[in-house]
C-alpha cells in the first residue's frame with residue numbers, strides 16, 4: 321500500500337480537529353471575510369442624484385428615471401439592478417457624495433423568484449426650469465454644488481435661488497405661466513438653454 325505524504329497527513333489531522341470548513345447554512349449563517357463585497361445600497365440621505373455612478377458602472381446595473389408628471393414633486397428615481405451587478409465597487413469608489421451615496425454592503429442572499437424584485441431604488445426631488453419645465457438637476461445636487469463653491473454661487477441665479485429654496489425662503493418648483501424670455505426672467509432658476517436665451521437674445 322502506498323503511504324500518504326506527510327503534508328497530506330498533516331492536513332487530514334488538522335481537518336479532523338478543526339471540523340468542516342462549511343457552515344450548516346441556512347441554520348448557521350457563514351462568517352464573512354472582512355473584504356467581502358455584497359450588494360451596493362443607496363443612502364438616500366447622502367446621495368445627491370447626480371448619476372455619476374451610472375456613468376462608471378461597467379455592468380449597466382445603475383440607471384435613473386426622471387418622473388415629472390403624476391407625482392407630488394418631480395422626481396428622479398435612482399435604481400440599482402441586483403441581478404446585473406458584478407459587485408466591483410466602482411459606483412462607491414466614484415460616488416460624488418464622498419463615496420457615501422452608494423456603498424457595498426455585506427448582503428449576499430440575493431435569490432428571488434420574481435426578477436422584478438431584483439432592484440432597489442431611492443427617490444430624489446428634481447429641480448425644473450421655471451420657464452420651459454426642463455430638468456436641471458436634483459435639488460440635492462444643486463445644494464451640493466452651492467456648498468462646494470460657497471460665495472461663488474451668487475454669480476448664478478439658478479444656484480443662489482436654489483439656496484434660498486433650500487432655506488424655505490422662496491417657493492418650490494414653480495413654472496412660469498409666461499413663456500416669453502424677457503430680461504426680467506434672468507433672475508429665475510433656469511436650464512442652460514433658457515439661461516442663454518434670456519441673457520443673449522431677450523430685450
Ligand code: SF4
Nearest residue numbers: 377405406408409411
Ligand atoms: S458594484 Fe459595480 S456593477 Fe454593481 S452597481 Fe456598482 S459599479 Fe455597477
Ligand code: SF4
Nearest residue numbers: 367368370371373421
Ligand atoms: S451621489 Fe453617488 S450614489 Fe448618488 S447618484 Fe451621485 S454618484 Fe450615484
